[in-house]
Amino acid sequence: MKTITGELFNTDTAYADFGKKADEIVSVSGYVHRIREMTGFAFIILRTARELIQCVYAPEFSEYRLDEKLCEEACVKITGKVVGSKDRDGNDRYELQIHDIKILSLPAETLPIVINKKQLDGIQLNTVLDLRPISMRNPKERAIFKLQEGIARGFREFLMKNGFTEIRSPKINFAGAEGGTNVFKLDYFGKTVFLAQSPQLYKQALVGVFNRVFEIAPVFRAEHHDTSRHLNEYISMDFEMGFINGFEDIMNMETGALKYIMNLLKTEYAEEVAILHADIPEITEIPCMKFMDAKELIMNKFKYTPSDMKDFDPAEEEMLGKYAKKELNSDFIFITHYPSKKRPFYTMDDPENPEFTLSFDLLFRGLEITSGGQRIHDYNEQIEKMKKCGMNPDAFETYLMFHKYGAPPHGGLGLGLERLTMHLLGFKNVREATMFPRDINRVAP
């Protein structure tokens, strides 16, 4: 009987191994990214999973006969000799002298946009998004999402090294977590249910089980406005940790995670960082400023009159970002002790001044990327706070099980993956950092 052994018979050679294979014959599969016909020879640029490999065709050494049949976006397997040389900066580079080409498949039509330049030039964002399955074949577009993989991977790896358990909370919920109005409603066998806005209530409950938990998963917000920084579906990176000594523990954990992520990008995603000219921040330590001190700074130093003393508008966030960079030499700044009225019902008030909370936002280059803080763990305190917020504790019975039957001091945060990617890459619109964005006007592709 035929059996499957699980051994992977990969006859392809990775570009990373070309150095060890100089002058040897190897095979590589990929897309024909570009064909440049010269006099008497041709360059065929092969696009593999992560690289572009220059292959040289010439009738002298190629068995294959190049004709019109071979076109861009054909899938091929090229066999040839590895030839090493030096680039302008003196680095090793390798190309392939084509001995043979096996055509695996051919496209039915020519691409409607040019994807084989360094970047997609002069194509409107809406068109890029409409054509995502093919516009992402451009190496720069593709690099955005490979780098995004690295951000999520870094978050996960750091937390797993620090004793966190990965959870997967349900996205079909019986009640809106934060009690807000921006929830998508769904008919569920005759019942009305909601799409999860956040894993908040689940991750708190699971602190009672695993002490430290995290989740990287989609969340859904039925926000009716169309801005450059909001999405109706996005990936939220959340963690929640128990047995904390104070909310500084959460900021420390986030700072550690960000250091780990940035280091991972510089090492394991160096090709993408180079393609994208990404300015990866150096983090040694992150300054903290209290909310009211930040407001004072905005009014006195920047001579700006805030319209709202309970929160920051985007212009104020930018001022704080500039201040942090210029005066404190930091791309990041924590703003702590937000007013109680603007934070959710599970936020712990500051015992020293209950008009403020043990909470924080993290600003990165003048944009808020995280909200977090310590949560209420005492059952009666949480019930009181809910009532004060005009909520009915009876509707949150299963959530309150955690508090009723024992909850440690705990807290956590949430971080939007696309928004962080956007700002790290200096984009102005979060859709540029979202593979398949969902907004008020777009649900396709």
Next chain:
Amino acid sequence: MKTITGELFNTDTAYADFGKKADEIVSVSGYVHRIREMTGFAFIILRTARELIQCVYAPEFSEYRLDEKLCEEACVKITGKVVGSKDRDGNDRYELQIHDIKILSLPAETLPIVINKKQLDGIQLNTVLDLRPISMRNPKERAIFKLQEGIARGFREFLMKNGFTEIRSPKINFAGAEGGTNVFKLDYFGKTVFLAQSPQLYKQALVGVFNRVFEIAPVFRAEHHDTSRHLNEYISMDFEMGFINGFEDIMNMETGALKYIMNLLKTEYAEEVAILHADIPEITEIPCMKFMDAKELIMNKFKYTPSDMKDFDPAEEEMLGKYAKKELNSDFIFITHYPSKKRPFYTMDDPENPEFTLSFDLLFRGLEITSGGQRIHDYNEQIEKMKKCGMNPDAFETYLMFHKYGAPPHGGLGLGLERLTMHLLGFKNVREATMFPRDINRVAP
């Protein structure tokens, strides 16, 4: 100005390090899992993130004075001396001689169920599920989901080592991927949209970008029936790989992944495997049998008359599982070449006999856990197949971009995380392996 350095000041000592700390004073935080008062002393079992630690209280060496205030499910920090001894099997074990106890929080009420026995005894599954936030505090219940983390982690780690890119496809879709009727509908700013049944169409499109991709994410199926093996929301582990030589490449990748997962569970999740008495399968190679040969075996060897010659019913799957175990000494068996009529529109027909397909299911101990196969990559072939299936290709324009503008030979599979966990642990109901199950009768907690 105050700064956050990202250094984690953890004053707790992990149980794993107790061996190095014998006779030293350490601190450990956790839940009071159990208090056993003896004559003149007491045992306090502390529940940490992953272990139960025995702590001994006696007035002679404890500064703390035990009274009624300290109760089960209190959160505490215990400081004491590490004392080593041997258990019955001669293994090292450590307990803590309590010097002091700091109470961090107290529950408001006593638990409505007993969670501090080895397992939840005599409690109906429905009650266990109703009380998930606290029933999971039982060490055996908790171990199920820690082990489940390991399964998903193993799948991910193996694929990342093999050049796969992690993707996150949107869950709000403009069309039902498989064109079926079992989709949840949603009002999206006046448009009707659907919850993703599978990442199928996205992962195929992304093969054109990254060659090899995987996703671990929720999927939603509006199946109206209530069975022990179906859920309306579950975690699907999917991969899709391009430039394959045949659908055996996919089976090899899965076999490799399963070997890696089982090995990871035996090493990094050994405590949970022990608590759950999990019978982790040994995999050397996995036998393959063609669909029609399997039908013949069922009829001739098991004298069973199939009601449907296009698929297997659960009884037939069990027979094949028994046969694989008894005759082939394997917990797994691949069944290949399913009839064309029962496979989705993107499945590639067998060129040698187009009534059958280049597809497979994987049975594990007599239960189907995977469906996979090679997909159609030629644009015109896919259009023809859609028409033959009564579908309108115009409705799949963005999906077909992948085929139209160049697609390599490719294929992939999907694996239900909860179902695999269930069967690995010998459960009869998939809800036992689901943290917060969603079924026709349940959307809470």
